[in-house]
Amino acid sequence: MANGVTLESLRQSLIRQEDTIIFSLIERARFPSNSPTYNESYVSTPTFSGSLVHSVVKETEALQAKAGRYENPEEHPFFPDNLPPSVVPPYNFTEVLHPPAALININKDIWDMYFKKLLQLFAARGDDGNYASTVASDLVCLQALSRRIHYGKLVAEVKFRESPAEYEPAIRAKDRDALMKLLTFESVEEAVKKRVAKKAMVFGQEVTLNNDDKKEKYKVDPSVVSRLYGDWIMPLTKLVQVEYLLRRLD
Numbered sequence: 527m528a529n530g531v532t533l534e535s536l537r538q539s540l541i542r543q544e545d546t547i548i549f550s551l552i553e554r555a556r557f558p559s560n561s562p563t564y565n566e567s568y569v570s571t572p573t574f575s576g577s578l579v580h581s582v583v584k585e586t587e588a589l590q591a592k593a594g595r596y597e598n599p600e601e602h603p604f605f606p607d608n609l610p611p612s613v614v615p616p617y618n619f620t621e622v623l624h625p626p627a628a629l630i631n632i633n634k635d636i637w638d639m640y641f642k643k644l645l646q647l648f649a650a651r652g653d654d655g656n657y658a659s660t661v662a663s664d665l666v667c668l669q670a671l672s673r674r675i676h677y678g679k680l681v682a683e684v685k686f687r688e689s690p691a692e693y694e695p696a697i698r699a700k701d702r703d704a705l706m707k708l709l710t711f712e713s714v715e716e717a718v719k720k721r722v723a724k725k726a727m728v729f730g731q732e733v734t735l736n737n738d739d740k741k742e743k744y745k746v747d748p749s750v751v752s753r754l755y756g757d758w759i760m761p762l763t764k765l766v767q768v769e770y771l772l773r774r775l776d
């Protein structure tokens with residue numbers, strides 16, 4: 527395919543991004559749940575409206591937008607409305623995607639999944655007052671998840687270019703189920719779930735110099751990481767692929 531992007535090279539990138547995601551969860555797990563971070567009435571001044579997480583993410587994104595973060599088609603803001611323009615000279619990112627892809631942003635679903643389901647599965651209950659560091663860690667997790675899930679656009683483009691005749695009838699019929707079937711590889715998904723659990727064991731183990739002192743306690747539960755991928759990351763990546771393919775002939 528053009529630009530040297532292949533399904534294999536994209537899968538390699540997804541594998542590399544597993545490391546980033548798992549390390550980001552390990553970093554967030556250093557802090558307990560720290561619920562005031564997410565409480566809408568915890569801070570209330572004219573400059574900080576809503577929860578601390580809401581304000582800090584929104585303001586950080588505004589700063590990163592000025593620094594050009596969202597000029598890269600692989601990046602998607604959580605608060606896309608009224609972002610300031612980039613002030614950096616434009617970089618010529620290779621155009622691989624069909625232009626309507628730019629409209630797809632499922633960060634709202636990623637936000638809800640992260641705060642309503644995932645966080646409580648790996649952050650211990652408690653409050654240590656480190657709310658600003660907690661938000662900073664949350665944002666690193668969210669951005670890593672968002673980048674990975676929206677990679678579905680590239681994966682879908684490559685799959686389409688490899689066999690347009692297979693995809694076109696389902697796209698024209700707007701048949702989401704047929705598209706979902708075409709783009710699903712069960713064996714790849716099983717391998718992903720096993721590999722991320724193994725990585726969570728390797729990256730999250732206690733490293734000591736004393737070999738016989740090996741406690742099976744991990745910084746993030748490997749079964750949570752496997753579930754994160756099986757229940758949320760891969761289904762959302764597939765949702766992005768379906769959304770992308772539905773617009774592929776526009």
Ligand SMILES: O=C(O)C(=O)C[C@]1(C(=O)O)C=C[C@@H](O)C=C1
Pocket residue numbers: 537540681709710711712714715718759760761763764
């Ligand atoms: O590797 C692919 O073919 C993908 O589309 C990526 C992915 C994933 O999210 O990891 C999603 C769907 C497939 O069923 C397998 C894996």
